[in-house]
Amino acid sequence: MSASEAVTDALRDLHLRFEGVRDGRRADYIPELAGSDPDDFGLALVSMDGHTYSAGAADTPFTLQSVSKPFVYALALASLGLDEVGRWVGAEPSGEAFNAISLEPRTGRPANAMVNAGAIVTTALVPGSREVPAFDRILTCLSRFAGRKLDVDEEVYASEAATGDRNRALAYLIRSTGTLPVDPVAAVDTYFRQCAVRTTAVDLAVMAATLAYGGVNPVTGERVVSPEVAAQVLAVMATCGMYDASGEWLLKVGLPAKSGVSGGLIAAGPARFGLASYSPLLDTAGTSVRGHAALGALSERLGLHLMRNPALPGSTVTLVTTADVLPSAPTGRRERALRERVGVVAAQGALDFTAAERVLYALDEAGPERAVSVVLDLREVTGVDSVALELLHAGLSRLAREGRSAAVVDPGDRLGPPDLVRERTGQDLPRFGTPEEAAAHCAEVMAGPG
Secondary structure: OOHHHHHHHHHHHHHHHHOOOOOOEOOOOOHHHHOOOOOOOEEEEEEOOOOEEEEEOOOOOEEOHHHHHHHHHHHHHHHHOHHHHHHHOOOOOOOOOOOOOOEOOOOOOEOOOOOHHHHHHHHHHOOOOOOOOHHHHHHHHHHHHHOOOOEEOHHHHHHHHHHOHHHHHHHHHHHHHOOOOOOHHHHHHHHHHHHOEEEOHHHHHHHHHHHHOOOEOOOOOOEOOOHHHHHHHHHHHHHHOOHHHHHHHHHHOOOOEEEOOOOEEEEEEOOOEEEEEEOOOEOOOOOEHHHHHHHHHHHHHHOOOOOOOOOOOOOOEEEEEEEEEOOOOOOOOOOOOOOEEEEEEEEEEEEOHHHHHHHHHHHHHOOOOOOOEEEEEEEEEEEEOHHHHHHHHHHHHHHHHOOOEEEEEOOOOOOOOHHHHHHHHOOOOOEOOOHHHHHHHHHHHHHOOO
């Protein structure tokens, strides 16, 4: 069985397991949503490589509703920065329902951007002009997250506009405290349009995967927002995205998530995947009953909980050993050859802080007995982030200060160009094609001239 078949089969199994669930009810307070098909149920997953997997009604169109909130929050953060957005909208869990009056007693700020009050303010913060109105910017942003051009379901928009008095009341209440930067009528109208943008479960999985991938859409390759903004949005989703059920969701499912009353639900595994489901039958918190059950079961089945360590402790370092190398004895350099112990440390995969720490510890130990010389083999390393690079440079510099000879097998220049390595480590670090060549060099250096 191929990897793609295994993932698809997992989604199909969950779809089959929960498609018969009939608990919950549609959001009938918005007349158009009351007409959705209660049997619709779709699941989708998008990997960091842009691979898409789905089951059921994953291509059935529906409106974003509150699932739009994280992405418009991202647009506001990208446009204004965290400090400015934070002046108008908080980042604390409200512990209340999505349409509650969650305003700070003294400032009038909404608790966070995931509840309706905060989302209305966030929408109002998106800059607009006569040439490019705020909603056009919002629709463009949502489309970039989805990787295709989205549109508005005008019938759902009209239905929300006709029945959205509570949201209008929230906007006027916020305006009375001085924390709504635009006219309440205009703010709520834009908010209704944003909620009525039409997507599918596959679209939502791509959007969630874009946040998980540090702001890069894994399907189109386009950078939509910065890594900082993506991390900020995921943090608020983790603590506030499921409203008054956010704590229980994070405890049991362990993924940043956002629900919507049309039946959409997204979850993001940072640097791993984007998940989405669609089923219009909702629980009392306004979350899809089938979607909640399926994503929770998938998290348990595949071990996706954020608080579980995704990497095995020894998976970065694949080899720690010592080798006895007999250096040659050129005439005039040395009368006698010395047998030198050379430590060899091989690493694999992508190196971040945790992985680099493991490599440095292995270099320090370099086998059962501490070797005088060490070889760092990076042939199987796929990438080194900036934090790991800094740590590796510092560790190699320390080895040099201790008088230990070092060499690297680094065909991909993972440690950077020679000039950078020399600047950071204070030494010309020799590079070789194989560990054997590097070990022989270290032994020659330590044997020294005759």
